[in-house]
Amino acid sequence: MSGWEVRLSNSRGVPYFYNPETRESMWEAPPGLSQEEVANLPGAKQYLPGAHGGANGERPAQVRASHLLVKHRGSRRPSSWKEPNITRSKEEAIAMLKEYAGQINGSPEKFAELASKYSDCSSHSHGGDLGFFKPGQMQKPFEDATYALKVGEISDVVETESGVHLILRTA
Numbered sequence: 001m002s003g004w005e006v007r008l009s010n011s012r013g014v015p016y017f018y019n020p021e022t023r024e025s026m027w028e029a030p031p032g033l034s035q036e037e038v039a040n041l042p043g044a045k046q047y048l049p050g051a052h053g054g055a056n057g058e059r060p061a062q063v064r065a066s067h068l069l070v071k072h073r074g075s076r077r078p079s080s081w082k083e084p085n086i087t088r089s090k091e092e093a094i095a096m097l098k099e100y101a102g103q104i105n106g107s108p109e110k111f112a113e114l115a116s117k118y119s120d121c122s123s124h125s126h127g128g129d130l131g132f133f134k135p136g137q138m139q140k141p142f143e144d145a146t147y148a149l150k151v152g153e154i155s156d157v158v159e160t161e162s163g164v165h166l167i168l169r170t171a
């Protein structure tokens with residue numbers, strides 16, 4: 001038994017590896033563990049990419065996600081902590097998101113880092129983490145896109161009245 005387990009970072013809403021015996025923690029899987037050993041660590045099925053909510057495909061009662069929001073002049077509230085008056089076009093906002101997606105390259109830690117810097121949502125201060133939400137709590141396109149993701153997956157560009165988003169499902 002390696003002593004390692006998978007936990008979810010509360011401040012960033014992304015998984016990390018922790019060993020209570022040695023008190024070591026790391027963002028990536030500890031070296032020396034096979035893929036199968038990682039997949040069988042305590043917490044892995046709940047928090048690592050590829051996990052999915054519930055059995056036989058029903059919509060789990062709640063999910064957790066982080067997002068990177070880029071607003072544009074058509075956003076319902078074209079203002080944010082970063083920019084009091086947002087005038088960019090939707091096309092420009094989408095191009096920015098695609099650039100960020102390339103830099104993130106599937107890494108939950110990189111996602112949190114870029115969301116902190118560039119997201120126009122107040123959740124930027126938590127690495128984009130929105131916490132848990134249930135059906136009916138978020139704008140429908142956002143909810144549907146999140147439920148369509150497996151845990152650990154990042155969406156394509158998702159459009160809502162708030163702007164355009166990248167979404168990382170974390171639970």
Ligand SMILES: O=C(O)CN(Cc1ccccc1)C(=O)c1nc(-c2ccccc2)[nH]c1C(=O)O
Pocket residue numbers: 067069076077079080120121122123130138139142160161162
């Ligand atoms: O759409 C609006 O009229 C204003 N909003 C809604 C809002 C404003 C503050 C906090 C949370 C939501 C936003 O524009 C907004 N939407 C979001 C949002 C959208 C989808 C999922 C999660 C957050 N964040 C923000 C924000 O400023 O921080």
